[in-house]
Amino acid sequence: MGGRSNRSSHQATxxxxxxxxxxxxxxxxxxxxxxIVSAVLSPAFLTPYNQRVLALQTxxxxxxxxxxxxxxxxxxxxxxxxxxMALAGTVAAITFVHYKQPLAIAFLAGIAIGALVGFINGLxxxxxxxxxxxxxxxxxxxxxxxxxxxxGGQPIVGLRAFGVLTMDxxxxxxxxxxxxxxxxxNFFLLTYTRWGRYIYAIxxxxxxxxxxxxxxxxxxxMTFTLAGCYYAIAGLMMDARLEVAYPWTGWGxxxxxIASSVLGGIQLTGGVGSPIGPFFGAYVLTLITNVLILxxxxxxxxxxxxxxxxxxxxxxxxRGLRYVK
Amino acid sequence: xxxxxxxxxxIELTKVFPGVVALDRVNFDLLxxxxxxxxxxxxxxxxxxxxxxxGILRPDSGKILIDGKEVAIPNPATAKRLGITxxxxxxxxxxYLTVAENIFLGREPIVKKHIFKYIDRRELxxxxxEILTTLGVDIDPKAKVKDLNVGEQEIVQIARALSxxxxxxxxxxxxSPLTPKEIERLFxxxxxxxxxxxxxxxxxxxxxxxxxxxxxxxxxxxxxKIATVKVSEVSPQDIVKMxxxxxxxxxxxxxxxxxxxxxxxxxxxxxxVIDLWVTPERVTExxxxxxxxxxxxxxxxxxxxxxxxxxxxxxxxxxxxxRITKGKVLIEGRxxxxxxxxxxxxxxxxxIPEDRRREGLVLTMSVKANISLPSLYKLCKYLGLIDLxxxxxxxxxxxxxxxxxxxxxxxxxxxxxxxNQQKVSLAKMLEVKPKIVIxxxxxxxxxxxAKVEIRKIIAKLADEGLAVILLSxxxxxxxxxxxxxxxxxxxxxxxxFINKNVSREDIYKLMVG
Numbered sequence: 001m002g003g004r005s006n007r008s009s010h011q012a013t014x015x016x017x018x019x020x021x022x023x024x025x026x027x028x029x030x031x032x033x034x035x036i037v038s039a040v041l042s043p044a045f046l047t048p049y050n051q052r053v054l055a056l057q058t059x060x061x062x063x064x065x066x067x068x069x070x071x072x073x074x075x076x077x078x079x080x081x082x083x084x085m086a087l088a089g090t091v092a093a094i095t096f097v098h099y100k101q102p103l104a105i106a107f108l109a110g111i112a113i114g115a116l117v118g119f120i121n122g123l124x125x126x127x128x129x130x131x132x133x134x135x136x137x138x139x140x141x142x143x144x145x146x147x148x149x150x151x152g153g154q155p156i157v158g159l160r161a162f163g164v165l166t167m168d169x170x171x172x173x174x175x176x177x178x179x180x181x182x183x184x185x186n187f188f189l190l191t192y193t194r195w196g197r198y199i200y201a202i203x204x205x206x207x208x209x210x211x212x213x214x215x216x217x218x219x220x221x222m223t224f225t226l227a228g229c230y231y232a233i234a235g236l237m238m239d240a241r242l243e244v245a246y247p248w249t250g251w252g253x254x255x256x257x258i259a260s261s262v263l264g265g266i267q268l269t270g271g272v273g274s275p276i277g278p279f280f281g282a283y284v285l286t287l288i289t290n291v292l293i294l295x296x297x298x299x300x301x302x303x304x305x306x307x308x309x310x311x312x313x314x315x316x317x318x319r320g321l322r323y324v325k
Numbered sequence: 326x327x328x329x330x331x332x333x334x335x336i337e338l339t340k341v342f343p344g345v346v347a348l349d350r351v352n353f354d355l356l357x358x359x360x361x362x363x364x365x366x367x368x369x370x371x372x373x374x375x376x377x378x379x380g381i382l383r384p385d386s387g388k389i390l391i392d393g394k395e396v397a398i399p400n401p402a403t404a405k406r407l408g409i410t411x412x413x414x415x416x417x418x419x420x421y422l423t424v425a426e427n428i429f430l431g432r433e434p435i436v437k438k439h440i441f442k443y444i445d446r447r448e449l450x451x452x453x454x455e456i457l458t459t460l461g462v463d464i465d466p467k468a469k470v471k472d473l474n475v476g477e478q479e480i481v482q483i484a485r486a487l488s489x490x491x492x493x494x495x496x497x498x499x500x501s502p503l504t505p506k507e508i509e510r511l512f513x514x515x516x517x518x519x520x521x522x523x524x525x526x527x528x529x530x531x532x533x534x535x536x537x538x539x540x541x542x543x544x545x546x547x548x549x550k551i552a553t554v555k556v557s558e559v560s561p562q563d564i565v566k567m568x569x570x571x572x573x574x575x576x577x578x579x580x581x582x583x584x585x586x587x588x589x590x591x592x593x594x595x596x597x598v599i600d601l602w603v604t605p606e607r608v609t610e611x612x613x614x615x616x617x618x619x620x621x622x623x624x625x626x627x628x629x630x631x632x633x634x635x636x637x638x639x640x641x642x643x644x645x646x647x648r649i650t651k652g653k654v655l656i657e658g659r660x661x662x663x664x665x666x667x668x669x670x671x672x673x674x675x676x677i678p679e680d681r682r683r684e685g686l687v688l689t690m691s692v693k694a695n696i697s698l699p700s701l702y703k704l705c706k707y708l709g710l711i712d713l714x715x716x717x718x719x720x721x722x723x724x725x726x727x728x729x730x731x732x733x734x735x736x737x738x739x740x741x742x743x744x745n746q747q748k749v750s751l752a753k754m755l756e757v758k759p760k761i762v763i764x765x766x767x768x769x770x771x772x773x774x775a776k777v778e779i780r781k782i783i784a785k786l787a788d789e790g791l792a793v794i795l796l797s798x799x800x801x802x803x804x805x806x807x808x809x810x811x812x813x814x815x816x817x818x819x820x821x822f823i824n825k826n827v828s829r830e831d832i833y834k835l836m837v838g
Binding site: 192193194195197198200201203204205207208209210211212213214215271272 | 644646665666667669670675676678683684685686687688689690694698699701702705708709710711713753754757
């Protein structure tokens with residue numbers, strides 16, 4: 001009798017150990033911990049209404065984080081998510097409002113422009129051999145400029161129909177389902193496909209990938225393009241949530257995307273991290289803002305708290321390394 | 326000398342890593358002014374031992390005594406204070422700083438003026454000059470380290486050790502990247518240091534070096550000390566036997582050269598290179614000047630030459646990594662244009678790099694994922710989904726076929742020994758089923774046991790009908806394996822032999838010119 005319980009307790013420790021060693025364990029624990037703390041701190045936190053708001057706010061950031069994390073896994077960095085999402089949102093809105101195209105065409109136009117920005121980023125990195133930091137910095141600046149030119153700095157209104165993304169299907173809004181869909185898709189892409197494997201390998205050792213006779217440039221180009229699509233979908237979600245294409249949408253969102261990836265356990269050196277980590281990262285980041293608002297804390301403090309959380313997370317994730325840059 | 330107190334002594338020093346006892350109760354002593362060789366296969370515990378002495382690793386049990394007094398060495402700074410220093414296997418200098426700045430990094434001479442403190446550059450260069458002179462070398466202290474060759478960089482590392490006034494200098498395989506001339510110079514410096522009364526622990530893979538320079542030698546095997554002996558009382562064969570538990574003759578895999586029969590059977594060479602000229606893309610690369618050769622299926626072409634002869638550049642140029650300005654590459658008689666490794670793979674050519682950690686393997690990934698990396702396209706059925714079951718099978722096949730020692734297919738390659746990493750590097754490129762295999766220093770920097778295994782694998786590849794190009798600076802390796810031998814020097818082909826009645830000396834003379 002005693003022997004059996006010993007064995008099962010041994011098995012339990014094994015399972016716990018395996019969980020702890022899994023890449024997503026720390027982001028998940030952070031998520032769980034903050035969730036509980038938030039529930040204790042504010043009675044309004046657990047209400048269905050607030051959870052719904054939280055999920056709606058998380059969705060676009062999660063999409064940005066998925067795109068950004070793929071790029072970071074390749075050992076590059078992308079500074080363009082915020083501008084790309086704004087540009088895609090603007091183009092979709094203009095197509096719908098000014099050119100009176102059907103909603104589906106407007107969405108496709110938005111996604112296409114996101115893909116184009118990503119593709120150009122990819123070309124700049126692989127063909128012009130500009131470091132991704134600089135190439136996407138250019139996209140960040142130029143992209144925002146394009147948005148301002150297209151909108152004249154004014155919001156585009158009349159996006160009621162974009163509400164298909166915020167309306168409920170069953171218990172949850174469409175875009176929350178979409179977020180889950182992309183979480184699963186991203187997981188499958190990065191875990192079970194060649195493309196995903198190459199992304200990790202390029203981040204781990206690009207030279208080895210090239211010497212192995214793999215077309216690393218093509219993979220990079222494809223990945224930047226896909227990331228651009230993800231940002232564009234985030235842009236459409238923002239349009240839908242605000243029912244307005246606002247020219248300053250996603251201002252600074254690249255930093256939230258990078259922060260989500262880091263909180264999700266993606267190492268900035270590339271090649272290491274769980275594909276679903278960024279989801280937890282995005283959720284935690286949104287949750288912090290949410291609970292601070294519920295508690296009536298001055299919104300300016302949010303930034304400071306986010307910064308501190310980021311530092312704490314980074315310390316937890318890089319513990320054991322001899323040094324970092 | 327032999328009767329004085331040891332400057333350094335270890336008693337029952339033990340270090341355990343997860344799953345392996347790296348050092349098992351090692352007793353060791355180092356006398357003043359002694360050069361003490363430390364030999365053993367990879368994974369025998371040599372590096373672990375010197376890392377403990379230098380405070381990089383901490384022992385699990387055992388004692389360290391300096392001048393007969395027990396000490397704790399929790400970090401490298403303490404080691405330095407005790408007069409111990411380690412010259413790493415890899416160069417640990419800052420490339421864009423000058424020689425002098427590197428020597429005194431962190432200990433620059435400072436001038437104080439009022440509230441300002443700044444580096445006294447004149448004094449810095451003067452002191453560096455002084456140290457370099459005591460070593461009897463002619464290196465400009467104002468030169469940038471990146472402009473020095475590997476041998477000179479190593480000397481700068483030694484100079485840094487001297488500037489710290491180290492009494493116990495641990496050298497972890499300092500000779501591996503050096504040419505014979507540079508090794509001679511290093512040994513001269515070591516003799517000078519010895520005269521000054523400094524003690525050295527000298528780790529090497531090359532047994533003959535132990536006999537050139539060491540007073541005593543300690544042999545480690547699987548973390549245990551096998552013996553400490555005076556070099557004058559043993560033969561190289563004895564040492565090798567202690568390292569391996571077997572004979573020296575078993576090192577090299579003897580293969581009968583058979584050029585004539587192969588040429589008769591297959592009239593068209595699998596790969597032919599005609600008058601290949603390559604301009605370097607980086608300053609460290611050697612330009613190739615008019616290289617021509619043929620390789621037939623089932624044949625091993627040995628290309629030998631010293632470091633910097635252009636062997637690596639030749640291998641890389643064939644797979645399209647190098648700017649070819651003139652010349653032709655023919656595969657089975659047809660001219661092909663190879664613009665990169667992707668094209669090379671399409672034509673059935675693979676290159677297994679010398680620097681496997683930098684160019685061969687993705688260290689953050691598992692053994693399985695590394696083996697399948699170049700051949701993933703074969704494991705995907707639809708939508709690019711990887712058949713994980715097949716992948717596992719493929720990995721298991723190669724682990725068995727090449728005798729790769731790994732706890733599981735999921736183990737990260739970073740955790741394998743050098744020899745096993747090399748086997749993974751081989752396995753991944755063989756899985757694409759190539760026609761032509763280019764091996765760049767395949768047995769470089771791995772233990773002797775693994776060397777023998779790798780050589781057997783190379784012989785087997787040729788027996789299976791592949792065309793093999795073996796780029797190696799180990800003349801004996803080339804002589805024992807190759808059917809045909811090309812000798813290179815300064816980017817040129819300086820000789821070609823059919824491997825019959827060729828002597829080691831003939832080749833060596835051509836290599837050094």
